[in-house]
Amino acid sequence: TGSDGVKGDTGIDGDKGDTGEGDTGIAGAKGDTGSDGAQGDTGDKGDTGSDGVKGDTGADSTVQGDTGVTGPKGDTGSGAQGDTGDQGDTGAAGAGGGYSFPYKFSTNTTAPPDAAGDIEFDNAVLSSVTEIYVHDTDRNSNDLDAQLDDIGVGDRLMVVSNVDDDFVTFEVTSAADSGTYHTFGVTYIGSAGGFADTENISLAPTFSGGGGQGDTGEKGDTGVQGGQGDTGTQFPWLGAWVTSTVYAINDCVENDGSSYVCITGHTSQASDEPGVGGSWNTYWDLLVEKGEQGDTGADSTVQGDTGVEGDTGTEYPWTGPWVTSTAYVINDCVENNGNGYVCILGHTSSASDEPGVGGSWTTYWDLLVEKGNQGDTGAGGQGDTGVAGGQGDTGVAGGQGDTGVAGGQGDTGVAGAQGDTGVGAVNQINVTVENPTASEDINLGFYFFAITIIEVQAVVVGTSPSVTIDPEHRTARDTTGLDILASPTAITNEGAGQNLTSFDDPTVPADSWIILLTTALSGTVTELTVTIRYTID
Known part of the structure; x- marks a missing residue:
């Protein structure tokens, strides 16, 4: 292949010839881009290309788009139920039904409350409280006398802390207006924690009145009766053991505080007395042994109820010395000749019924106290001379005697001096x-x-x-x-x-x-x- 020549202008496209099969020549320089031709028809959609690199996320739109169509509900998943979780902590006690009043707790245990706004218990141990003292004025200076008057027997009182979950509940057994405060007798029901002195608390009464009782439901069908159970072994209780008595197996008796069961039938005698006789264990088994005597309980500090007043006793009036011609009634008591007597039959006294003397005295009198023997003569000489008694009556004048021979007149004696009144008598x-x-x-x-x-x-x-x-x-x-x-x-x-x-x-x-x-x-x-x-x- 020869070297590339200078590229000429692009000529008009000729008809496309058949493709030759010669060797590919060296690529010539790229020509200038021709002008755009008319857009051809859209070809068939090619295969989807691989995803390109994800671009940066655009800024959030401020316009909410339309809600898309709800898709079909997926299948319910199946799986084993999980374990039950631990129970949560108990919530704080509620303040009771109705309403509550704000107070302060006082640790004093004697009435009346220390000050307005205070509630006191009669015992520092909540479970031992038997009385509550509630001031008529709450800690916010409200007069609650009328509201406290509404609380009565059978109602419940809950005292709840305002600073934690502590509380105590009582049932009212008595209610009294004590002037500036109310006294409630109570029975302890339950509590949690306790209260400090001056701690803010609430008093929440729950009244015993409630909704009416609903109608009685229909009686259900009687269930199928079960079969009769086997008869158990019987152990007849015969009370205290007695000699010369026929006892059968399983008879039970008591002797000297312990209980015994018969194991061999017999007629009882001293030799087989349970727990005592020489052969007792041939005939008896110990069932329950006598327990040891418990310690003597502490003396009670609570005085018992006053006993029922007894019947009036028989009266025996003391009428002094017996006197004749006097009306005596049954139980009259007299003295005669040093003895005491009690009348057993009403009568008017006479010599014939003189106590201890008259011929018929035992019909009317019983001897009550017999005269004692005379004591020994006391030591010592003669006692002092008593006061002179009054002059006795003048005796009857005797007859005049014969005139005697006149004697010679004697000398007149010298008059003695009057003596002093005796001292010490x-x-x-x-x-x-x-x-x-x-x-x-x-x-x-x-x-x-x-x-x-x-x-x-x-x-x-x-x-x-x-x-x-x-x-x-x-x-x-x-x-x-x-x-x-x-x-x-x-x-x-x-x-x-x-x-x-x-x-x-x-x-x-x-x-x-x-x-x-x-x-x-x-x-x-x-x-x-x-x-x-x-x-x-």
Whole structure:
């Protein structure tokens, strides 16, 4: 092949000749691009070329395009159900139905609440609370007296913390308006956590009223009855073991606090007494052994209920010495010849029924207390001479005797000096007052000489009698005197009496009055007797 010549202008295209098959010559230089020809017909679509490199993402459009057509729903996927997840934490307790009131908690456990806005419990342990004290004013200074009055027995009270999830719930057993606060008796239901002093809380009442009961549903069909079960072995309980008794296998008895079951039929005797007899284990097996005695419980600090009032006992009125021609009724008590008797048949007394003496006395009287033997003679010499008794009645004048021979007149003796009143002799003053009052003012006499009171003995008669005495001595009847006893003393003894030897001013100066005063009285007092013993100074 020759070298390329200079390229000429492109000529007009001639008809395309047949393609030759010679060797390919060296490519000539590229000619100038000819002018565009008319666009030919669109050819058949060629195969899709490979994807080009993805261009940069354009800026987001601000205009929302039309929603595309919803595609068909895909097939439901199948697969094993996953494990159940762990249960979540319990949510905070709600504040109860209806409404709640804002308060502060106080750890004080005694009524009344410390201040307005406070709620207190009677016990620091929530499960031991039996009373709640709620101030009538909440912590926002609202008066809730009327709302608290609405809470009654059977309602529930929930106290809820405003700072965490702590709460406690009670049922109301009693409700009382205590003035500036309300007191609710409660029964503990449940709680979580607790409350600090001054912690903000809410009181949420839940009232016991609710919706009406729904209609009773229709009774369902009775299920098929099951077959009867096998009969179990019976162990008859026969109570305490008894000798000379026929026992069969499986009979059960109690002896000395333990229980036994019979394992061999027999007629009981001492030798086979359960747990005791020499051959007992041939006939018995131990079923339940007696437990050890428990420790003695601590003394209760709660006082028990007051017992039922007992029946009124039989009364035995003391009527003093027996007297004839007197109406006595059953249970009247008298004294006769040192013995005590009780009437067993009502009657009007006479010599024939004199207690212990009359021929028919046992028809009307029973011996109550027998007179004791006389005691030994006391040591010591003769006692002091008593006060001289009054002059006796003048005896009947005797007949005049014969006139004697007149004797010579004797010399007149020298008159002796009058002797002094004896010193140291013991004397006494006695007074008996019938049906005394609480304000007696009884004059016991005027004493020209000084005396010292050494004892006072007093006794009363009546029904539950009590009278207070306060003897005194005065220099004038109408002046205030000086107390003889250390203090006014209630006389209640109906037997031997009360002996009083504790004094305030027992020394009575000459030319003084002694006055017996009474200052109080209770019960029925029919007789007061007072004896005052003294020595002459």
